[in-house]
Each structure stands twice: as C-alpha cells, then as structure tokens.
Amino acid sequence: MKTVFLQRRHSASALKTLDIELEALQALKTALKGPEMRDAVDRAIQTLAATRGRVIVTGMGKSGHIARKIAATMRSTGTSALYLHPGEASHGDLGVITKDDVVLAITWSGETSELNDIFYYCNRFGVKLIVATSHPESTAGRAADICLSMPPVREACPNELAPTSSTTVQLVLGDALAVALIEARGFSPSDFHVFHPGGKLGAQLARVGQVMGTGDAVPRVSRDASLTSATLEMSRKRYGCTAVVDDDDKLVGAFTDGDLRRCIAVHDLNDNIGLHMSPRPVTVEADMLVSEALAILNENAVSVLFVVDGEKLVGIVHMHDLVRASVA
Missing domain, CATH: 3.10.580.10 (CBS-domain)
Structure with missing residues (x-):
C-alpha cells in the first residue's frame, strides 16, 4: 500500500509541474498579444531576417543550454547561427562576432555578469543586440537594442529555485522566433532537406x-x-x-x-x-x-x-x- 501511495504522490507531483509550466506558457502567450511585446518580437524577427551575418546566441547556466538549442534550431531551419559561451567570449572568443552579426542573449534575471563583456563589445562595435529577459529594467534589458520582455512566472520547483518554468518559456520563445524566421525567409521542405540529409527525416x-x-x-x-x-x-x-x-x-x-x-x-x-x-x-x-x-x-x-x-x-x-x- 505504501508503494502505491508513493507512486500516486509522484504522479500528482508530475501533473502539478505540468500545470505550473502550462500556466507559464499561457502567460507568455498573453504577453505576446500585448502591443509592447508584439512590437519587440516583430522588430526582432525583422532584424534577424535581415542580417547579412549570423545570429550569435548566448546565455549562461541553464539559459546557456536553452541558447544552444535555439542556435541549433535556427541552423537546421536556414538561419546561420552559433552558440557563444559567455565565459569563453571574455577570453578571446569575442572575435567570433562580426559587425554583420546579430547577438541574441538569453538571461532570465538580466544580471548575468558573464554577459557584460559581450554587451560592451556589441555597444562598442555597433553590433545589434537582442535580449530576452524577464527583467527589462535590468543591466541586460538596458543594454539591448531590442528587449524581449518575458513575463514573470512561478518555477515548478517546490523551492522555486531550480529553473523549470523559466527555461520552458525561454525555449518556447526561441522556437517562436525560429519558426517566424522560417516563414520570413520562405524556407521550404526542399531547403530543409539540405540541412537534414540523414536518417528517416532526411529520407x-x-x-x-x-x-x-x-x-x-x-x-x-x-x-x-x-x-x-x-x-x-x-x-x-x-x-x-x-x-x-x-x-x-x-x-x-x-x-x-x-x-x-x-x-x-x-x-x-x-x-x-x-x-x-x-x-x-x-x-x-x-x-x-x-x-x-x-x-x-x-x-x-x-x-x-x-x-x-x-x-x-x-x-x-x-x-x-x-x-x-x-x-x-
């Protein structure tokens, strides 16, 4: 009986996590319908689609993992993109950024100190900077040419510490940007096959x-x-x-x-x-x-x-x- 009780309790916890993260996504959807966020996303898509260079996606910690995935999704759908680790950027990898690139920084708090050198570099050399943060008044938000203000959400972690709902929101926002770029660029199934020649999808x-x-x-x-x-x-x-x-x-x-x-x-x-x-x-x-x-x-x-x-x-x-x- 105790084992059955624990299993039910675990499944209830899992369902609660889903409910909390669904609420977070609903908050993102509501924010995107608002004029401020909608205008920022439109300008971000226009900037990303018009760049003659690449999209440099960056972020630290869990946001860094999300940034890697966003860059990978963009690459596979026709947008030249790469992930730049903020720590490595401060030790020589800033040189990967060119004046024709656009930097997309992912930071929930907006106060990720490891990103500051990237922000300074973008400002110094006129590189367009898009920041996705839940704190538009933060250091990152103020540094941005375009700030994508994500809504504050409750983390699914019972201690409200581990990034859970917040990273889900970041990931979905990244997917939304990538899909919008597919449509903006007129990326076709034939184009998709060029980047996916292997496996069942390629076939x-x-x-x-x-x-x-x-x-x-x-x-x-x-x-x-x-x-x-x-x-x-x-x-x-x-x-x-x-x-x-x-x-x-x-x-x-x-x-x-x-x-x-x-x-x-x-x-x-x-x-x-x-x-x-x-x-x-x-x-x-x-x-x-x-x-x-x-x-x-x-x-x-x-x-x-x-x-x-x-x-x-x-x-x-x-x-x-x-x-x-x-x-x-």
Missing part, C-alpha cells in the same frame, strides 16, 4: 529522383512486343512488371506479373502486348517527395510507380526502394 524529404531506378535498370518493351518478350523483360529486371513505350519512349502502358497470370492460360504468348497491358499505369514525377510517392503507392494498392517527365519514361521506383531509404 522523407528526399525526392523520387534520388531513389528511382534509371537507364537499363528500367524494364521496358515497345508497344509491338509479344507477351513472351514482355515476360522475359520482367524476368531480367527486379520490379515484377515492365513499362510499355512507343518509339519516342513515351509511356503508353504497363504489364505486370498479375497481368501475366491472368492471360497465360488462355492466350497465345505471341500475342501483342498492347492487347494485355494496363493502359493507364500510376505515375509520378522525379521531383516529388519520396513520402508523397509512398502515399500514392498505398492509395493505389500497387508496389511500383513509373516515373515520367511529361509523358516520357525516365525511371521506376519500387516499394522496396522506399523501405531501404527508411521511409516506410
């Missing part, structure tokens, strides 16, 4: 042209070929079907294993393939996302798609190609 953002079979790998016969010729072509290739093309290599039909089974017992193998082919095979284009091609395979209950450029056959893609690409 889902790949194009059909990157995984399709081309050239001699594509099974094809002319429209005047016989059933025998089509069957031999299917056997030589791995796709379980063959395209039927005209003299200009335009796709006019497809002949599959299923078509062969249906006609082999009742038809002459010297019959023209045009009598037995499917005249409207499912096709895609090479620049289609692989994830979209997978959806088309599933919707049409087929395992192979022919890839065309206009009407011309340029490739073929099998369900197995998508599995190997870690999409399915």
Whole structure:
C-alpha cells in the first residue's frame, strides 16, 4: 500500500509541474498579444531576417543550454547561427562576432555578469543586440537594442529555485522566433532537406529522383512486343512488371506479373502486348517527395510507380526502394 501511495504522490507531483509550466506558457502567450511585446518580437524577427551575418546566441547556466538549442534550431531551419559561451567570449572568443552579426542573449534575471563583456563589445562595435529577459529594467534589458520582455512566472520547483518554468518559456520563445524566421525567409521542405540529409527525416524529404531506378535498370518493351518478350523483360529486371513505350519512349502502358497470370492460360504468348497491358499505369514525377510517392503507392494498392517527365519514361521506383531509404 505504501508503494502505491508513493507512486500516486509522484504522479500528482508530475501533473502539478505540468500545470505550473502550462500556466507559464499561457502567460507568455498573453504577453505576446500585448502591443509592447508584439512590437519587440516583430522588430526582432525583422532584424534577424535581415542580417547579412549570423545570429550569435548566448546565455549562461541553464539559459546557456536553452541558447544552444535555439542556435541549433535556427541552423537546421536556414538561419546561420552559433552558440557563444559567455565565459569563453571574455577570453578571446569575442572575435567570433562580426559587425554583420546579430547577438541574441538569453538571461532570465538580466544580471548575468558573464554577459557584460559581450554587451560592451556589441555597444562598442555597433553590433545589434537582442535580449530576452524577464527583467527589462535590468543591466541586460538596458543594454539591448531590442528587449524581449518575458513575463514573470512561478518555477515548478517546490523551492522555486531550480529553473523549470523559466527555461520552458525561454525555449518556447526561441522556437517562436525560429519558426517566424522560417516563414520570413520562405524556407521550404526542399531547403530543409539540405540541412537534414540523414536518417528517416532526411529520407522523407528526399525526392523520387534520388531513389528511382534509371537507364537499363528500367524494364521496358515497345508497344509491338509479344507477351513472351514482355515476360522475359520482367524476368531480367527486379520490379515484377515492365513499362510499355512507343518509339519516342513515351509511356503508353504497363504489364505486370498479375497481368501475366491472368492471360497465360488462355492466350497465345505471341500475342501483342498492347492487347494485355494496363493502359493507364500510376505515375509520378522525379521531383516529388519520396513520402508523397509512398502515399500514392498505398492509395493505389500497387508496389511500383513509373516515373515520367511529361509523358516520357525516365525511371521506376519500387516499394522496396522506399523501405531501404527508411521511409516506410
């Protein structure tokens, strides 16, 4: 019974933490709807989007961890960004900041002394400084060209000491800035793939042209070929079907294993393939996302798609190609 009681008490504590942090996010949302915060965020996005250099994100302690994540999110979504440790900045790394950069400093109290050298450097060399703090009247707030004034929130820590709700607010504000920059820059899924070529995410953002079979790998016969010729072509290739093309290599039909089974017992193998082919095979284009091609395979209950450029056959893609690409 004691163990059960403790488990319930722990889950109640976890739920309380969620409630407190949700309240903090609601406070951030309310603040962002206000004219002062809304104007500051608009100016910050305009400044970040217009910079010819990079976004230098900095912060100390837990705010430093959040700053690292903000920089990483910005990098992965098309904004050149890096994290600068305030301690290292004071010992030579200030040189990483150029006059074309924008500095984004994350500090809840606004009195993080390790940031002061960065603030002085920005002021001395005219580097734009954006500060996110819950104390706009603080040293950091006064040093900022643009101050993002975060609302005061209650920490979820029972002693109200460990950064919990405050770092959640910082993180979400950083995400909001990064997403707004995606829209401001018109960052597309194709652009996203450039920065995420690996893993399942990269595979889902790949194009059909990157995984399709081309050239001699594509099974094809002319429209005047016989059933025998089509069957031999299917056997030589791995796709379980063959395209039927005209003299200009335009796709006019497809002949599959299923078509062969249906006609082999009742038809002459010297019959023209045009009598037995499917005249409207499912096709895609090479620049289609692989994830979209997978959806088309599933919707049409087929395992192979022919890839065309206009009407011309340029490739073929099998369900197995998508599995190997870690999409399915």
